[in-house]
Amino acid sequence: MKRILEFLSPLLHADAGADRVVPPSGFTVRLTVFTSAAMAFLTVFALALSLASGRLGQSWGDELARSSTIRISAPAGQMAAQTEAALKVLTQTPGVASARALSDEEQQALLEPWFGPGLPIDQLPVPQLIDISETAEGYDSDGLRLRLQAEAPGAVLDEHARWRKPLVAAAGRLKLLGWVSILLITATTGAMVTLAANASLAANAQVIEVLRLVGATDGYIASAFVRRYTLRVLVGAAVGTVAGFVAILLMPGGSDAGGFLTGLRFQGWHWLWPAVVPPLAAMVAFAATQAAARRVLGELA
Amino acid sequence: MIELDNVAYSYGGDALLNDISFSLAPGSFHFLTGPSGSGKTTFLKLCYGALLPTEGDVRIFDHSAKDMGRDAVAYARRRIGVVHQDCKFLDHLPLNENIALPLSVSGQATPDQFANLQELMSWVGLVGRGEALPPELSGGERQRAALARALIMSPDVILADEPTGNVDWEMSQRLLRLLVELNKMGKTVMIATHDMALIRAAKALVSARVLRISNNTLQSAGVDL
Ligand SMILES: Nc1ncnc2c1ncn2[C@@H]1O[C@H](COP(=O)(O)OP(=O)(O)OP(=O)(O)O)[C@@H](O)[C@H]1O
Numbered sequence: 001m002k003r004i005l006e007f008l009s010p011l012l013h014a015d016a017g018a019d020r021v022v023p024p025s026g027f028t029v030r031l032t033v034f035t036s037a038a039m040a041f042l043t044v045f046a047l048a049l050s051l052a053s054g055r056l057g058q059s060w061g062d063e064l065a066r067s068s069t070i071r072i073s074a075p076a077g078q079m080a081a082q083t084e085a086a087l088k089v090l091t092q093t094p095g096v097a098s099a100r101a102l103s104d105e106e107q108q109a110l111l112e113p114w115f116g117p118g119l120p121i122d123q124l125p126v127p128q129l130i131d132i133s134e135t136a137e138g139y140d141s142d143g144l145r146l147r148l149q150a151e152a153p154g155a156v157l158d159e160h161a162r163w164r165k166p167l168v169a170a171a172g173r174l175k176l177l178g179w180v181s182i183l184l185i186t187a188t189t190g191a192m193v194t195l196a197a198n199a200s201l202a203a204n205a206q207v208i209e210v211l212r213l214v215g216a217t218d219g220y221i222a223s224a225f226v227r228r229y230t231l232r233v234l235v236g237a238a239v240g241t242v243a244g245f246v247a248i249l250l251m252p253g254g255s256d257a258g259g260f261l262t263g264l265r266f267q268g269w270h271w272l273w274p275a276v277v278p279p280l281a282a283m284v285a286f287a288a289t290q291a292a293a294r295r296v297l298g299e300l301a
Numbered sequence: 302m303i304e305l306d307n308v309a310y311s312y313g314g315d316a317l318l319n320d321i322s323f324s325l326a327p328g329s330f331h332f333l334t335g336p337s338g339s340g341k342t343t344f345l346k347l348c349y350g351a352l353l354p355t356e357g358d359v360r361i362f363d364h365s366a367k368d369m370g371r372d373a374v375a376y377a378r379r380r381i382g383v384v385h386q387d388c389k390f391l392d393h394l395p396l397n398e399n400i401a402l403p404l405s406v407s408g409q410a411t412p413d414q415f416a417n418l419q420e421l422m423s424w425v426g427l428v429g430r431g432e433a434l435p436p437e438l439s440g441g442e443r444q445r446a447a448l449a450r451a452l453i454m455s456p457d458v459i460l461a462d463e464p465t466g467n468v469d470w471e472m473s474q475r476l477l478r479l480l481v482e483l484n485k486m487g488k489t490v491m492i493a494t495h496d497m498a499l500i501r502a503a504k505a506l507v508s509a510r511v512l513r514i515s516n517n518t519l520q521s522a523g524v525d526l
């Protein structure tokens with residue numbers, strides 16, 4: 001705890017004097033603020049992208065796990081036997097969690113939207129449907145097709161949701177890329193602050209010399225720089241975050257038709273995520289300036 | 302207070318200073334003379350820990366300079382008032398704040414000390430110049446400001462490198478009297494100077510010892526000048 005307090009002391013000491021000993025430098029101030037604002041804006045977008053991809057992948061994945069179907073079209077006499085055979089094949093297929101033949105009532109309910117109520121299903125050559133749930137690993141669909149052909153020639157495997165599998169993988173990758181981008185943006189912010197602080201320390205070599213002459217410790221000198229950069233980055237990142245937040249807020253949301261694009265808005269408590277960005281940026285700036293100051297002061301000794 | 306024990310120093314080539322043993326006794330008053338380039342400034346820098354000896358040992362307030370971390374040196378500096386030969390300031394801050402800088406840096410800026418500051422400003426003849434920026438000052442004013450800055454912490458030891466180099470005879474007498482006054486209050490004083498007239502004037506006021514750097518080493522110049 002003591003060490004943490006010591007580490008944070010440049011921020012806690014509300015000593016305005018320490019800030020004044022470093023001459024103001026208008027241009028680099030504005031550049032630092034602008035860059036941190038831009039970085040925060042990008043972070044909010046990367047965050048939205050990552051969270052949206054995550055949600056999409058999740059919901060697509062759920063659908064995938066639920067559904068493929070086998071449709072059996074056979075002469076009325078063979079229907080029961082082939083259904084039996086297909087179910088037997090399915091129980092023996094690795095990767096199939098469960099399989100269930102739909103009852104007549106269920107099939108009727110499915111057809112109702114097209115043919116209206118009261119359809120005499122037992123008098124029509126309606127195919128029998130079998131609902132399959134996969135395990136996480138999934139089954140080998142080519143192998144299953146071959147076995148069905150042999151055991152139940154009237155069975156057709158319909159993997160209507162399977163085409164989404166690569167999309168789910170892509171969504172996962174996109175989510176990962178979002179997080180990688182955030183990491184890169186964080187590192188870039190750190191690098192930017194390090195460069196700016198280094199330049200500032202080098203430009204103020206005489207200030208440092210004078211401060212040392214009158215008995216300033218490294219901690220005092222470092223704090224003057226650290227506080228300045230931490231505050232600049234905090235202000236810049238706050239502005240950028242608000243801008244990014246508003247931009248995301250203005251995205252049209254909700255409708256299913258838009259799919260991914262309209263899903264970019266945050267949802268629920270995820271709206272709180274951007275609030276993390278300015279403190280994170282300030283922490284990065286703090287650490288980067290602290291490290292730069294310690295290094296330069298060590299070299300100037 | 303400050304002791305040098307068989308100290309040698311070189312900036313890389315031949316030794317500039319050699320075999321120097323010296324002890325700065327509390328309450329003493331020293332002058333340090335020697336030709337230009339003989340190493341007076343270097344000697345003072347060794348005394349306040351800005352340089353480490355290449356041989357031998359410097360002890361500052363009973364701590365070996367070699368073992369002192371940068372923070373320890375910083376704390377020692379608060380007890381040693383140094384007037385640099387090339388008086389450097391923070392050019393963006395007004396003179397008041399520059400002179401009070403040792404106080405801010407050590408977290409001792411209080412209203413009491415501010416009264417001190419006004420008194421000090423009048424001692425060194427800088428009343429009314431407090432709001433001026435250092436680059437607007439004359440060479441003599443800078444020197445006086447540097448002296449004021451060195452004294453603001455009421456240090457135990459005062460090391461002054463040519464503190465009267467740029468001021469007229471009358472002002473140099475005044476600054477000398479200030480330093481003598483401080484010495485009578487118990488401060489230890491060492492002044493590096495070429496100015497023999499100043500040394501002679503001082504002898505009338507205080508029992509000062511005169512040291513001389515020649516042939517790369519420290520010699521006592523004795524009483525006769
Ligand atoms: N940083 C340095 N690097 C290399 N050589 C230096 C450095 N500082 C001083 N010197 C050399 O050391 C010698 C002594 O310098 P110093 O400043 O101590 O002399 P001084 O007695 O104070 O002279 P002056 O009376 O002109 O102020 C000079 O020859 C100078 O060139």
Ligand SMILES: [Mg+2]
Pocket residue numbers: 341342343386462
């Ligand atoms: Mg000199």
